Amino acid sequence: SIFEYNGSAICAMTGKNCVAIAADRRFGIQAQTIAHDFQRIYGMSDHLYIGFSGLATDVTTVANKLKFRLNMYMLRENREMKPETFMAMVSSLLYEKRFGPYFVEPVIAGLDKSGKPYVGSLDLIGCPMVTEDFVVTGTASEQLYGMCESLWEPDLEPEDLFESISQALLNAVDRDCISGWGGIVYIIKPFLGKKRSYLPNCVWLLTPILLEGIAFEVAVSRFWPIKGVEKMPLERNFFDQYSVFCVFGSVFGCVVVPLIAQSIESVILSAILISITANHLTRRNNSSTEK
Amino acid sequence: PSGKLVQIEYALAAVAAGSPSIGIKVANGAVLATEKKYKSLLYDENSTHKIARITDKIGMIYSGMGPDYRVLLRKARKLAQEYQMKYQDLIPTSQLVEKVASVMQEYTQSGGVRPFGVSLLIAGTGDEGPYLYQCDPSGAYFAWKATALGRNHVNGKTFLEKRYNEEMELEDAIHTAILTLKESFDGQMTEDNIEIGVVNSSGFNRLTPSEVKDYLAAI
Secondary structure, three states, X not given: OHHHOOOOEEEEEEOOOOEEEEEEOOEEEOOEEEEOOOOOEEEEEOOEEEEEEEOHHHHHHHHHHHHHHHHHHHHHHOOOOOHHHHHHHHHHHHHHOOOOOOOEXXXXXXXXXXXXXXXXXXXXOOOEEXXXXXXXXXXXXXXXXXXXXHHOOOOOXXXXXXXXXXXXXXXXXXXXXXXXXXXXXXXEOOOOOOOOOOOOHHHHHHHHHHHHHHHHHHHHHHOOOOXXXXXXXXXXXXXXXXXXXXXXXXXXXXXXXXXXXXXXXXXXXXXXXXHHHHXXXXXXXXXXXXX | OOOOOHHHHHHHHHHHOOOOEEEEEEOOEEEXXXXXXXXXXXXXXXXXXXXXXXXXXXEEEEEEOHHHHHHHHHHHHHHHHHHHHHHOOOOOHHHHHHHHHHHHHHOOOOOOOOOOOEEEEEEEOOOOOOEEEEEOOOOOEEEOOEEEEOOOHHHHHHXXXXXXXXXXXXXXXXXXXXXXXXXXXXXXXXXXXXXXXXXXXXXXXXXXXXXXXXXXXXX
């Protein structure tokens, strides 16, 4: 059978606001394995993945043709394609070759704009099938049906979904001689937005400096430890005397602030400021021991 | 050389001599209206319609040559259905307009044909909200908030510039469309000599004569 020329195993499962799609990685020609890094799953867009079982040459060809059609759609319509629409497009592409078909059986996994999971599969002439739980395809499909039926349950979190789909794939391909040799799993979760600082980065850079300055001012005005002296002479090195407060200021400014800001610039600046403070502390200690 | 393509100029002249049509787009929908005057009392006004449905969500009206309009209408309907066949999804208004405009452009550059003697107003709604587009014989298309085509379109647009505001509701838009038509209307406006089409959140609908009569009574 033409579907058993290359061999393959692909499955897709839905979880709680996520989907997973997994495939084996064997590329073989009948009994001989040629490679174990064959790509069967193609990311068509951020939230739409399609995997193909069947003849390897048609896998790459159909994937490329689909990407072409999807790109044209996105350029024309200036929007992302919904999974249902994508399914219809795949179906249409395959049916165009009704009397000389592509020997592929695709599996689609995606999330629509609201984050709702979607899985579906098609046969070689484009008959669509959408399910609530999972879809399987390939030479190991019977084994995958058994594994998925046992391991799938509704509303799995991404981590648990990963475990389920991986075990389903691994154990199914172990009972099929022409699929296996590695596996790849894609977990698709909704895009929740970039982690952003609450303030622009430049403000985060200034904050440690500001806090150092405040700490110093506080020290100068209130915590003058030397009895009988009103104000510190300006010629002296400020850090030597009030390093405790400077350390406090810089530790607060340079450790807490980067944790909030999550930006590399504030971390670098913090490191510089802490090292300056440490340097002064060391010099102070050295100068006091000298005294 | 002036750079003018005279065949397109002639087509635009045919449009400017045609019966007036109005389109107004508001936040919750759009209105299309046109004058449908016949020369004799013997005409049966309600057997044919100018305002036409392309899909459940998109409607169309024209100014210019009726027969050319009907050709484009057929093409537009077929293009919409082809899209639906391929994507199992309703065609967005902007996509349909691009396809129709592309057809109109073809007829300005192919051998043995002449440009269409119509300007179309296409109004539709979808996920993106309501839209109103004009397609010209040259193949150019424009998105409008409100516009007038045909006879007296200059006055019509001036009137709309004064009367249109962004916060209008659909009911106000229908009222304004009727008033704009009235500006260029000689004689008495009745429910049989104008046609109104409305696009709202549920789709496109042509108003029946009795519904038109109610709106006319309100002016």
